[in-house]
Amino acid sequence: MSDSQKVADRSTAPPPGVNSVDRFFKISERGSTFAREIRGGFATFFTMAYILVLNPIILGSATDKFGHQLDAVQLTTATALVAAVMTIIMGVGGNLPLALAAGLGLNAVVAFQIAPLMSWDDAMGLVVLEGLLICVLVVTGLREAVMHAIPQPLKQAISVGIGLFIAFIGFVDAGFVSRVPDVANTTVPVQLGGTGQLTGWPILVFCLGVLLTIALLARKVKGAILISIVTMTVLAMVINSVADIKAWGLTTPAWPDKVVDTPDFGLLGDFSLFGAFGETTAITVVLLIFTLVL
Known part of the structure; x- marks a missing residue:
């Protein structure tokens, strides 16, 4: 091997002390450290953990067309599980340090706009259809085209609006x-x-x-x-x-009796994919799915 090849090999070799986890997530390459990523992860968790309380409250306080309510424990379990699975997929599959969870605002649409028109199974079926439609948009590249078509000032306004909404919730909950x-x-x-x-x-x-x-x-x-x-x-x-x-506010802070408890997975898979079409008109269903997609 020539001297020039040896120099090239040394220049492309990972820095000393860099392990496989660092190489996979490109932590050092992105100018970060394990300690910084751990701090960022905890900060992200605590700033997003409100959804574990709000999602069950919003969905659990509403009734469907037949007067049925969802169980709060099952809602909490489903909310936590979905957030954990999607965040892991984003981190391992997408290699991005982003956390995903149920959307605040979207749950209100499901609870107070969609559920009164049909059963909970049918309402959740529309959420599944919306998710499948977004997957199709991503795979075909249409999602990116739609995002590019939205003016930048409108994107910024949406971010500001969501931030103000969450801040307002904080003001109300704090009294x-x-x-x-x-x-x-x-x-x-x-x-x-x-x-x-x-x-x-x-x-x-x-x-x-x-x-x-x-x-x-x-x-x-x-x-x-x-x-x-x-x-x-x-x-x-x-x-x-x-x-x-x-x-x-919404909850009273107290020392927990239990650190962990048995989750209830009763809501998993509890949806009717096309049941909504039997409860209301096809045009209404399409408009509801379009609203969820937006």
Whole structure:
């Protein structure tokens, strides 16, 4: 072997200490480290974990055409399982550090727009059809063509809108704002706190959490968001156990009785692929699927 070939082999060889996991996920190649990826993974989990609570609440609070409700434990199990499987597929198959979970907003469409027209099995069948249609769009390349056809300002506006929606949910759950009841019983306008003033332990914890996050981010502390979430969660649990707070929002933070429990997979595969066509018109079904796709 010539000297030039030896130099070329050494230049293409992986750096010392790089293992197979690093090479597969291209961690060092992308300028990252194992510690950074682990911190990012935990931060992503904690910022997305709200869907484990909200998805069962939204879907479990609605009834279908026949007055049936979905079981909260089964909904939680299905939500967690789908998020885990799809995130693993994205990481191992797509080699991208992205997490996937049920979409907030999409579940509201299914619960309050689709389910009242048919059974839950038929409604979930439409979700499956929507997923299959998106797979076809991806395989054929049409999805990318559609995405390129959407103006960039509209894409940015959608991202901003989703961010504001999630932020507004945080404001409401923290008690920072509350709905002002009116004659039409709409969800607007809102007011500060429950009485027009910011008072109470939950508001204090919320404000401290926001300030802590801003301070840590400004000082460029590694894992700033993760540190803030964990710190405020523990603080909320301590205050709740000492002060006996009656309402913190959607859930009351408390020390868990169990770290793990037996999941209930009763909802898996519980759908009717074409049952919706027997409950409403074909045009309505097509429009509903189109809405889900968007």
